[in-house]
Amino acid sequence: MTDTSTPGKKTDWASPQLLAKVAQRQRAEKRFRRLGLSAIVIALAMLATLLFSIAGKGYSAFYQTRLVMDVTFSEAVIDPKGTRNEDDLRAAGYGGIVRDTLRETFPDVKSRKDLRELFALVSKGAPMQLRDMVLDNPDLIGQTVPVDFIAGDDIDMFNKGFIPRDVPEGDRRVKDMEIAWFDQLDAVGAVKMVFNSTFFTSGDSREPELAGIWGAISGSFYTLIVTFLISFPIGVMSAIYLEEFAPQNKFTDLIEVNINNLAAVPSIVFGLLGLALFLNVAHLPRSAPLVGGLTLALMTLPTIIIASRAAIRAVPDSIREAALGLGASKQQTAFHHVLPLSMPGILTGTIIGLSQALGETAPLLMIGMVAFIVDIPGGFTDAATVLPVQIFLWADSPERAFVEKTSGAILVLLGFLIFMNALAVLLRKKFERRW
Amino acid sequence: MQMLADVTTPEIEDVEAIISAKDVSVFYGDKQALNNVNLDIPANQITSLIGPSGCGKSTFLRCLNRMNDTVFGCRVEGNITLDGQDIYAPEVDEVLLRARVGMVFQKPNPFPKSIYDNVAYGPRIHGLTRDKDELDEVVLTSLEKAGLLKEVKDRLNATGTGLSGGQQQRLCIARALAVQPDIILMDEPCSALDPIATARIEELIEELRENYTIIIVTHSMQQAARISQKTAFFHMGEIVEVGDTEQLFTNPRDDRTQGYITGRFG
Ligand SMILES: Nc1ncnc2c1ncn2[C@@H]1O[C@H](COP(=O)(O)OP(=O)(O)OP(=O)(O)O)[C@@H](O)[C@H]1O
Ligand SMILES: [Mg+2]
Numbered sequence: 001m002t003d004t005s006t007p008g009k010k011t012d013w014a015s016p017q018l019l020a021k022v023a024q025r026q027r028a029e030k031r032f033r034r035l036g037l038s039a040i041v042i043a044l045a046m047l048a049t050l051l052f053s054i055a056g057k058g059y060s061a062f063y064q065t066r067l068v069m070d071v072t073f074s075e076a077v078i079d080p081k082g083t084r085n086e087d088d089l090r091a092a093g094y095g096g097i098v099r100d101t102l103r104e105t106f107p108d109v110k111s112r113k114d115l116r117e118l119f120a121l122v123s124k125g126a127p128m129q130l131r132d133m134v135l136d137n138p139d140l141i142g143q144t145v146p147v148d149f150i151a152g153d154d155i156d157m158f159n160k161g162f163i164p165r166d167v168p169e170g171d172r173r174v175k176d177m178e179i180a181w182f183d184q185l186d187a188v189g190a191v192k193m194v195f196n197s198t199f200f201t202s203g204d205s206r207e208p209e210l211a212g213i214w215g216a217i218s219g220s221f222y223t224l225i226v227t228f229l230i231s232f233p234i235g236v237m238s239a240i241y242l243e244e245f246a247p248q249n250k251f252t253d254l255i256e257v258n259i260n261n262l263a264a265v266p267s268i269v270f271g272l273l274g275l276a277l278f279l280n281v282a283h284l285p286r287s288a289p290l291v292g293g294l295t296l297a298l299m300t301l302p303t304i305i306i307a308s309r310a311a312i313r314a315v316p317d318s319i320r321e322a323a324l325g326l327g328a329s330k331q332q333t334a335f336h337h338v339l340p341l342s343m344p345g346i347l348t349g350t351i352i353g354l355s356q357a358l359g360e361t362a363p364l365l366m367i368g369m370v371a372f373i374v375d376i377p378g379g380f381t382d383a384a385t386v387l388p389v390q391i392f393l394w395a396d397s398p399e400r401a402f403v404e405k406t407s408g409a410i411l412v413l414l415g416f417l418i419f420m421n422a423l424a425v426l427l428r429k430k431f432e433r434r435w
Numbered sequence: 436m437q438m439l440a441d442v443t444t445p446e447i448e449d450v451e452a453i454i455s456a457k458d459v460s461v462f463y464g465d466k467q468a469l470n471n472v473n474l475d476i477p478a479n480q481i482t483s484l485i486g487p488s489g490c491g492k493s494t495f496l497r498c499l500n501r502m503n504d505t506v507f508g509c510r511v512e513g514n515i516t517l518d519g520q521d522i523y524a525p526e527v528d529e530v531l532l533r534a535r536v537g538m539v540f541q542k543p544n545p546f547p548k549s550i551y552d553n554v555a556y557g558p559r560i561h562g563l564t565r566d567k568d569e570l571d572e573v574v575l576t577s578l579e580k581a582g583l584l585k586e587v588k589d590r591l592n593a594t595g596t597g598l599s600g601g602q603q604q605r606l607c608i609a610r611a612l613a614v615q616p617d618i619i620l621m622d623e624p625c626s627a628l629d630p631i632a633t634a635r636i637e638e639l640i641e642e643l644r645e646n647y648t649i650i651i652v653t654h655s656m657q658q659a660a661r662i663s664q665k666t667a668f669f670h671m672g673e674i675v676e677v678g679d680t681e682q683l684f685t686n687p688r689d690d691r692t693q694g695y696i697t698g699r700f701g
Contacts, residue, residue, distance in 0.1 A: 316544075318544035319544060319546065321502065321540060322544040322545070322610075324502065324533060325502065325533060325537065326533070326534070326537070326556060326557040326611065327530055327531065327532075327535075327557065327560070327614060328530070329530045332560055336560075337546060341547065
């Protein structure tokens with residue numbers, strides 16, 4: 001090999017040493033390609049496993065068992081005075097109607113204990129279901145119509161096959177008697193599986209069959225709005241200032257190092273900061289999206305600043321020189337040229353920061369967003385919870401029926417995350433620029 | 436060398452100097468890039484700056500519109516006057532100065548906006564026009580003066596970065612003209628262009644001479660000889676020789692100038 005480099009001597013490209021070297025290089029490249037490929041395959045397989053297991057557990061949350069029974073909307077019970085006054089209609093004893101319906105459908109059930117089991121066939125929300133029907137359409141009073149009752153969670157689980165028939169009666173939550181009633185209904189075609197709209201339209205509930213994620217989605221929405229409104233302008237302004245205006249000195253370097261450090265701080269620390277700052281000092285309402293959003297904004301800020309600075313730095317200096325050379329001030333240059341050109345990158349970073357915030361649980365536990373909240377939050381100061389915290393709460397619940405709800409909520413959360421990240425990719429693709 | 440520079444200046448004293456640089460030294464941090472440069476720029480003439488790479492031509496040019504202010508760690512010493520006024524005086528607004536002293540860069544750098552917006556940007560930020568019609572007028576005449584109007588008049592809304600290299604450079608010239616500067620600095624404006632585009636730009640520079648003072652940095656002796664009236668030869672951060680272009684190219688006084696223009700070094 002040494003003599004090939006002596007001047008005057010021609011390299012023999014066909015010499016055995018050189019050929020061996022070529023073969024060795026080709027082997028190394030092949031080996032590396034195979035390693036890379038297997039790394040990707042492993043990563044994809046893990047991702048697929050995760051998705052399949054969650055989807056497999058969660059898809060049934062999107063369906064719900066309904067039991068169809070004929071209900072007599074007796075005027076004597078609902079509106080004895082016949083005034084059709086809305087308040088009276090609202091306050092009427094619909095529970096009695098539900099019980100009467102069940103008694104009529106299963107006339108053989110007599111004992112108090114059995115009756116209690118029988119009434120659990122349908123959801124605790126059944127009276128509310130009837131009330132809403134009557135309020136919707138008062139003409140129902142006096143009529144007998146078939147009603148799709150939401151099944152109780154145990155029956156729902158049984159119908160979905162999560163509670164097998166063949167285990168001993170003592171080991172299952174659905175007793176033989178209930179199975180018999182269920183079979184009786186099934187035999188006349190009164191058992192239906194329908195799309196579970198409750199899951200998407202209601203707030204949390206102690207009853208799994210009545211629990212939904214709309215409250216958590218609204219909470220997440222308000223929280224993210226606050227996060228965006230706070231962290232985007234502050235983040236972008238800081239980035240512009242640091243990149244375009246700040247003098248280059250030790251102090252600026254110190255700030256830069258600290259911003260990078262902040263991005264790596266565990267999110268729970270931001271939760272503690274939020275607790276100390278917003279609740280204990282500023283006395284903002286506990287459990288509110290306002291406080292959650294502020295706390296998450298603290299967490300998202302470094303991400304947005306770092307991404308924005310990278311995007312601003314990617315704008316070539318020739319553009320700045322062009323503007324300055326025309327007599328534009330530094331500020332005009334930054335706002336007329338640099339900022340618009342870096343906006344796609346900034347937005348991408350912001351969306352990624354926000355999707356991190358959307359999936360964040362720990363800091364919100366610190367500021368009380370972990371409470372059990374049934375009402376759908378209507379604003380920034382109402383008590384609320386967010387999607388990941390809702391998942392955390394459900395995952396902690398003992399009822400079998402919350403398992404599928406947990407996975408269902410995870411699917412929805414993943415859906416939002418995928419949507420946001422796809423949006424980021426799309427933005428980047430659309431505005432990608434070559435200089 | 437300074438002696439030489441001083442000796443050669445009187446020859447062109449008959450033309451009034453619009454810019455006058457006295458003992459200008461420039462430092463990038465600790466590194467000195469220019470050392471006691473003296474140069475008078477005659478009004479309504481083309482002055483070319485030549486010299487080997489790294490000798491400080493761009494640095495000098497960027498002193499004239501205070502572009503060096505934006506470079507971190509750059510320090511300018513000495514005195515530069517424009518129409519008798521010190522441009523580094525504290526009361527001078529460097530932003531306004533840059534409007535009076537336009538610049539065209541080595542690499543065409545149009546904004547990634549429409550052709551129209553590229554040219555209209557300067558007048559817009561300086562408020563040079565009262566209404567849309569007037570702005571249209573300025574844009575069209577600037578494009579016309581830069582010899583680009585014919586090629587782009589039916590696609591003024593197309594993006595400026597979509598033009599060819601030569602067209603882009605003419606767009607940048609039009610953009611500089613739209614601000615109506617007194618002086619135009621050009622840093623190797625043709626280095627990225629083919630001979631035909633170069634010829635067009637040279638033609639254009641000669642036409643512009645009537646109304647503007649032009650200072651051009653170039654690596655092409657022929658170009659300097661063709662278009663300029665005055666030439667300054669830079670070497671290692673100093674002006675070795677400055678004088679009438681014809682005289683400098685036919686009868687240089689300094690050996691280094693001789694060596695450079697005959698291609699012996701550089
Ligand atoms: N921003 C800067 N920071 C530090 N040094 C610089 C900077 N710009 C230029 N220099 C140095 O100053 C000296 C003069 O550079 P300048 O760009 O003026 O040369 P030039 O004559 O224009 O060369 P060229 O013909 O290659 O463009 C060079 O040694 C260069 O390394
Ligand atoms: Mg240069």
